[in-house]
Amino acid sequence: MSRAHTPLLNRKRIRKLLLHLVLLLIVLIIGFPLIFAFCVSTQSLPEIISGPKVAISSYLVQNYRGAWQRTNMGRLLFNSTFVALATTFGKIVMSILSAFAIVFFDFRLKSVAFWTIFITLMLPVPVRIVSTYQVISDLGWLNSYTGLIVPLIASATGTFMFRQFYQGVPGEMVEAAQIDGAGPLRFLWSILLPNSWPNIAALFVVLFIGAWNEYLWPLMITHKREMQVVVVGIRSLIPGGGDILPEWNIVMAAAIFALLVPVCVILTMQKWFVELVIEPEK
Amino acid sequence: MSQVTFKNKWLPYLLVLPQIVITVVFVFWPAFTSLRMAFYRTSPFGDRVFFVGWQNFQRLLQSREYLASLRITLFFAGCVTFFGVVISLGIALLLNQSLRGLPFYRTAILWPYGIALPVAGILWMFLFHPNFGLIPYWLRGIIDFDFDWILNADAAMLIIIVTAVWTNLGYNVAFFLAGLQSIPGSLVEAALVDGATSFKAVRHVTIPLLWPTTFFLIVMNLIYALFNTFGLVDAITKGGPGRATEILIYKAYNDGIISLNLGSSAAQSVILMITAILLTVFQFRFMERKVSY
Numbered sequence: 001m002s003r004a005h006t007p008l009l010n011r012k013r014i015r016k017l018l019l020h021l022v023l024l025l026i027v028l029i030i031g032f033p034l035i036f037a038f039c040v041s042t043q044s045l046p047e048i049i050s051g052p053k054v055a056i057s058s059y060l061v062q063n064y065r066g067a068w069q070r071t072n073m074g075r076l077l078f079n080s081t082f083v084a085l086a087t088t089f090g091k092i093v094m095s096i097l098s099a100f101a102i103v104f105f106d107f108r109l110k111s112v113a114f115w116t117i118f119i120t121l122m123l124p125v126p127v128r129i130v131s132t133y134q135v136i137s138d139l140g141w142l143n144s145y146t147g148l149i150v151p152l153i154a155s156a157t158g159t160f161m162f163r164q165f166y167q168g169v170p171g172e173m174v175e176a177a178q179i180d181g182a183g184p185l186r187f188l189w190s191i192l193l194p195n196s197w198p199n200i201a202a203l204f205v206v207l208f209i210g211a212w213n214e215y216l217w218p219l220m221i222t223h224k225r226e227m228q229v230v231v232v233g234i235r236s237l238i239p240g241g242g243d244i245l246p247e248w249n250i251v252m253a254a255a256i257f258a259l260l261v262p263v264c265v266i267l268t269m270q271k272w273f274v275e276l277v278i279e280p281e282k
Numbered sequence: 283m284s285q286v287t288f289k290n291k292w293l294p295y296l297l298v299l300p301q302i303v304i305t306v307v308f309v310f311w312p313a314f315t316s317l318r319m320a321f322y323r324t325s326p327f328g329d330r331v332f333f334v335g336w337q338n339f340q341r342l343l344q345s346r347e348y349l350a351s352l353r354i355t356l357f358f359a360g361c362v363t364f365f366g367v368v369i370s371l372g373i374a375l376l377l378n379q380s381l382r383g384l385p386f387y388r389t390a391i392l393w394p395y396g397i398a399l400p401v402a403g404i405l406w407m408f409l410f411h412p413n414f415g416l417i418p419y420w421l422r423g424i425i426d427f428d429f430d431w432i433l434n435a436d437a438a439m440l441i442i443i444v445t446a447v448w449t450n451l452g453y454n455v456a457f458f459l460a461g462l463q464s465i466p467g468s469l470v471e472a473a474l475v476d477g478a479t480s481f482k483a484v485r486h487v488t489i490p491l492l493w494p495t496t497f498f499l500i501v502m503n504l505i506y507a508l509f510n511t512f513g514l515v516d517a518i519t520k521g522g523p524g525r526a527t528e529i530l531i532y533k534a535y536n537d538g539i540i541s542l543n544l545g546s547s548a549a550q551s552v553i554l555m556i557t558a559i560l561l562t563v564f565q566f567r568f569m570e571r572k573v574s575y
Binding site: 016019020022023026027030031032033034036037040048049051052054094095097098100101102103104105106107109110113116117119120121122123124126127128129130131132133134135150151153154159166167169171174175178183184185187209212213215216219220231234235238248251252255258259262263265266267270274 | 285286287288290291293294295297298300301302304305306307308309310311312313315316319373376377379381383387388389390391392393394395396397398399400401402404405406407408409411413414415416419448451452456460505509510512513516517518531534535538539544547548551554555558559562563
């Protein structure tokens, strides 16, 4: 190779290096609120008051224990986990069933069923909150797991995703099953479901995070502390006005408890999320 | 695309039944009640309701508070969408250069998407804390801004905008990356061979081709800012100081649940529902077109 190439290659390499540096800086800036929150959650109150420091101190255990006890964190985390898992599970089961019916059967009210489900997408919880609250209160479901879970269990997103996936299933597969004498439920259980796991995993990520982070609904229908979920429960720690000095170290420890589970779900399962939710056409 | 089907008279009804029942009881019925309530007013003691026709809507559109809330909402949603889309497009363009470690970067940017907005708000609230927060500490002497969100309306607005953008950034970046990777590299190369600088190639080739993704994300971010940010406002600013961060969704809740002004709240809900329907239709229309393109 001629001499002219060497500086060019070097320039390319320097460019790439710079690019990595810029990207790492961006990653650091995005991560900074959490890094700082963690630092604060290890500091004592006098340390915090003496001025902001990005440094880890030695009060970690004490602060996290304080946050755990003060908010009844065990119960909050249990409620969040249980409600999020049950909602997600229910949504997945129901959307598999309805998408299966819509794709693999011809029935007279098919388009009515489809549109009924579709319209759910257009009416997010907040815009119909007051009258939905009335329904739950009439049913006597306030302060109950049923009230927290059941009304949120219909998912148009899930039905759409499975519908799209089922439409792509080769017709020969269905015919083969029919020739073998398999009924529709047998086909769903032994053939469709075993092939759906990546889709289920992708949907799980989206739905679980959505359910865990649901705020307005549990806020409205639970007044008893022991029925609260963590996102609502840590509200009591958020300082309003006044001259009470909030214990920011405890607040930050509680916030970290509240974000740990959904962030871990994203980190461990983001492969499915990215492949099937964001890039489904590939 | 039509699929090979099974023959069964009642099974399909049985399969869709659970979802339809839940949708009717918890979505349709409440939506219908809101719609009806929007045309009624409750007496001051709450014991009687009167039919008032379009009066609730007329009052809203003449109410200075409602129009102020509308302005605040447009500003908030506009900022969240603009900064969310522009910043994530920038990051996606940096990432889309056949780099090593792309999955690492994508994950390192995506994770805040898992954090609930009220919790994310707590993190930012402290970063912006006028006495103990790092940002005011660093900026002291550089700019003169009162970061006290309890007293200063601009500070409160700044916190909720920054938090909303931060939480959704990774989601936007992931979609932009997917969009960028579907643009044939040969097109950009052709532009470069024709003598365009890489900046010009991005400006005149990449960004126009990326428009379907950009449009999709603009609508998604608008929906997010308009309807999903309730928890952020409720937990962090409570619409304050004064009414400076009282966005429409928060006002509808506040007027209905706290002030028990059910007719007005229902009328507000109906306006929000229509907005949500329009945005969703817009988004779906577009997604269909994207598939054919």
